[in-house]
Amino acid sequence: MSTAAVARRPRSQLGPALVMIAPAALGFLVFYLYPTLRGAYLSLTEYNVLGSPVFVGLRNYVDMVQDDVFWNAVRVTLLYVVLNIGFQTVLAVGLAVLMHRLTKSVLIRGSLLLPYLIANVVVALLWYWMLDYSIGIVNAVIDAVGLPQVAFFGDETWTVATIAGVNTWRHLGYTALLVFAGLQMIPASVYEAAAVDGAGEWRTFWRITLPLLRPVLVLVLVITVTGAFQVFDTVAVTTGGGPGNASRVLQLYIYEQAFARGHFGYASAMSVVLFLILAGAAFAQMRLLRAGESDLT
Amino acid sequence: MKRSMLAGAVALASLSLTACAGGSSGAEPDGQIDYWLWDANQQPAYQQCADAFHEANPDLTVKITQRGWDDYWSALTTAFSSGTGPDVFTDHVSKYPELVANGQLLPLDEHVADVDLDQYSPGLADLWVAQDGKRYGLPKDWDTVAIFYNQQMVEDAGLTAEDMEQLDWNPDDGGSYEAAIARLTVDANGVRGDEPGFDKDDVAVYGLGIPGAGYENGQTEWSMYTATTGWTHTDTNPWGTHYNYDDPRFQETIAWWYSLVEKGYMPPLETTVGASVNDNFGAGKAALNISGDWMLSTYFGYEGVDVGLAPTPTGPNGQRASMFNGLADSVWAGTDDPEAAAQWVEFLGSTDCQDLVGAAGVVFPAITSSAEIATEAFAAKGIDVTPFTTHVEEGTTFLFPVTDHASDVHAIMTPAMDEVLGGKADVSSLTEANDQVNALFE
Known part of the structure; x- marks a missing residue:
């Protein structure tokens, strides 16, 4: 084979490559890039969807800084993310390690994924009914054992934790599965060496499993944190943001401003801010937790 | 919802999708009138009206779509902005002023000039005259x-x-x-x-x-x-x-x-x-x-x-x-056939339809005589509705703001x-x- 042929090869593959990429690229352009750019533009306008956008400069952003409900939504969302990601990650790692070390049964491993296969809205409504103050089964049990009933969704002190718990229940199996996949990439020889050196399960977990799992864990965290910031459906079909503003998370407030109150410009501005928060959070996690490097060398 | 890496993509995507979708209300077959309502309890009665309307006007067919209250208004807004809104829809007094302000409702004055507004319970017809002095709905029912x-x-x-x-x-x-x-x-x-x-x-x-x-x-x-x-x-x-x-x-x-x-x-x-x-x-x-x-x-x-x-x-x-409070039927400004839409609204606001709705015994029609039919229909089910009608008879009602x-x-x-x-x-x-x-x- 001549050198000229080698040099030509990339050019000859460019055409097919572009054809292969085109469907995904088209989808990206139409459904992600264009909407994002248009959203950024709309954030500088006053727009109620039925009329035409009117350019107002940075006024939406100035309004946002002065909007107590917006800041409250940021606080509520952060609280939700901390609770949801905290519980979910710890439980998922625990569950994955149990799957990895204790069982080879596909049935058990598969059944852990079941909640994830139910639609989010269905899960939310199911728990909404089960946790109802007056006629929910959970409170019936609490009442039967003599404890005071709890208004899980209605009490301001409980509502965000309840929503975080419901979503943890649904996503736990899926998150555990991702972590489990990461565990399987850790060579068995490392565990054998640890066993030979007399390390117990506890020490093995902290010294072997967790450090070698780090790159996968970072990926899982970036995905779940990004998702958690966008919590919407569970709140929308249960509390609708109440009581008061206790569960009015950012995405719900954005939706309300846009679709219920007709302030699409202001809603776009908040979407842009949420975008920046998420991009920052993802970047910080990748950097601080050294996602690109593995300790396995 | 949980896995999108692109922040705000949901909100942003919906924004621009609604903004850029072209008008396509011409896609419906000729002679079809799209009609939206939110109360599933009332849909059977209005289907009867639609059938009666089709019988009287064989070249026109009414297609009824029911959506729950929670989705109704956001679905309407997006349908309007994408040019696919219903020709006629059930309207609420708390919502229509903003629709008027955005030019989404068709003034009905010239279409319903011959309708006798005195046949409706007092006050109901006035609710649907906007600040510009034009009428944007014909009363269909009332509630207390x-x-x-x-x-x-x-x-x-x-x-x-x-x-x-x-x-x-x-x-x-x-x-x-x-x-x-x-x-x-x-x-x-x-x-x-x-x-x-x-x-x-x-x-x-x-x-x-x-x-x-x-x-x-x-x-x-x-x-x-x-x-x-x-x-x-x-x-x-x-x-x-x-x-x-x-x-x-x-x-x-x-x-x-x-x-x-x-x-x-x-x-x-x-x-x-x-x-x-x-x-x-x-x-x-x-x-x-x-x-x-x-x-x-x-x-x-x-x-x-x-x-x-x-x-x-x-x-x-x-x-x-x-x-x-009284609901009314309004016509969307973007309808492809204002004449037919107004004709359907007029039918909905007439005894031809409201007697049918009254007989179903689910709600009180706006026309006084049809409301009496509803009272009898409730009585036939063993329900004495006097506690509701007494307010209208004694004049102790006040209008929804x-x-x-x-x-x-x-x-x-x-x-x-x-x-x-x-x-x-x-x-x-x-x-x-x-x-x-x-x-x-x-």
């Missing part, structure tokens, strides 16, 4: 509120149906109305709310169940009390430009209302988040509810509960009061009322909310 009570519980409390019909109320001690509610409240040990030893922290049956804090209008929550004090939501109605949530008469009434929670006669707000107020009633968790006539078939559908009806209590002005900025008012007053009824803020905090509301009109 009344007390729904559990007959067995009332009997056990030693009260009679006559007692329930003659309750009086005032904001100071609640009158015989509060006394009845207290009597009907029972704690877990069987002690009644007006007896010594009543445990307000462990109540088994609340005297009065509530759906929530009542938003900006309090239609089934507090408006039947506030109106008897002489208070009105706005300076004028329709088209008021100043709200009155800072009025002492309003705040005193809400303070009394909240006192029922403190006394244990009414469920704390946090416990109302969940199962609907009517389902709690059906489950025997409350003895009284106040609700609208549109809920009649739901309440009377609970098995094992004998439901009684009573008019709302008389207040300080010596009269009862009920909010009076119609103003601009209704959705912003709703968004401000919802959390503000929640705070008060949740015990997180004093009624005086409503003055600040009122300032925010009135700032919208400046």
